[in-house]
Structure formats: C-alpha cells, structure tokens
Amino acid sequence: QLQLQESGPGLVKPSETLSLTCIVSGGSISSNNYNWGWIRQPPGKGLQWIASIYNSGSTYYNPSLKSRVAISVDTSKNQFSLKLYSVTAADTAVYYCYAQGYWGQGTLVTVSS
Amino acid sequence: EIVLTQSPGTLSLSPGERATLSCRASQSVSSTSLAWYQQKPGQAPRLLIYHTSSRATGIPDRFSGSGSGTDFTLTINRLEPEDFAVYYCQQYGASLTFGGGTKVEIK
Secondary structure (H helix, E strand, O other): OOHHHHHHOOEEOOOOOOEEEEEOOOOOOOOOOOOOOEEEOOOOOEEEEEEEEEEOOEEOOOOHHHEEOOOOEEEEOOOEEEEEEOOOHHHHEEEEEEEEEEEOOEEEEOOOO | OOEEEEOOEEEEEOOOOEEEEEEEOOOOOOOEEEEEEEEEEOOOEEEEOOOOOOEOOOOOOOOOEEOOOOOOEEEEEEOOHOOOOOEEEEOOOOOEEEEOEEEEEEO
C-alpha cells in the first residue's frame, strides 16, 4: 500500500520560500501514473489543492497560486517536492501530499517572523 | 475551474439516523472523477468513495455515493458514533477541487 510522508521546516519567515518534500514508499512514482500533488488546509478551514504532477512531468497548478508555486518530481529518490515563494501569514496551513486518494499525515507550516 | 458547493454546512443527527450530504458542481463532472472524504480533527482526510459510487478499501457498506452530471450525494445509513466528522466532496482529474465541507454533528 502506498505511503506518503511530508518533510520540511515547520516555520518559515514572511517573504521567504516554503519547501516541502513528499517521500513515497510502498510503490514507485515512475511506474504509477498517478496525480502526485499537494493540498493544504489553513487552521479551521477547508481543503485547497495547490499543485499536481504526473510521472510524465506534466504539471498543473491552482490558478490562484500558480505565480508562486513550483512542483517537481525526483523519480530516482521516489519523492516529489513543492516550493511556494514569497509566503505570507495567509500561507500558514497543514500541508498534505497526495496521490490518487492516498494522503500523507500532513505537516503544519507556520509563516511568522 | 469547477466549483463544488456542499450542503448543508452542518447536519445535526442522532446515532442510527441516516445522513444525506449533497455536492453540486458548477459544471458537469465525469462520474469517474468524483470522490468523498471523511476528516476527523487532527487527522488527514480518509477516502470513502471514488468514481462517484465505489467504496474505498475497508469502508463499511453503510456509506454509499450516487449522482451524475452536476449533482452528487453521499448517504450514510445508520450513523455510528465514529461517523460524526466533516465530509468533503472532491472532483479529480488533472486538477483537483474540493467542496467546502459538511459537518455531521451529534444532535
């Protein structure tokens, strides 16, 4: 069974870049043409899709975040990553990595000086 | 961009009752692209239903999904204490969209 685990800093300063990695186990990114993606949930709020990537390299972004987001995949390490640039307090959220119905446990990222 | 609207926002029911949750899309959604999730506090969402009506592995048969086009429904028969949670619908394809959620609370 596919397992996903987010890793990255829990605190990011305003205007800096949020960087997260999702480590995949129990299956190979390169052999599963899943929608590998990132979703976030601000405290007490609903779910917001951020970005997705396929093992072909095709990427898709939420239009509201597209100008600040980059998603990439490293098949050699069986992981994929998210970068969110120029963060503000509004980017404080639990960030989940996701693949075809499988979710990581989530990691809280707080934007604060 | 497809917008999903869930109703009601909150559903107050007693254990043993039936819950009917609605998800309406701003444009037609393929029946193979609609899912439902359950989320409890402090936990990641759990996949309940995919392809509109297929139960995910390990999901009890009291959970069922139906619908087509722009109107989809999640039904929970005979609510158990562990079913009180927030439920989200999701459309998935290259991009994803979530509804705003329905909270099922104990009456």
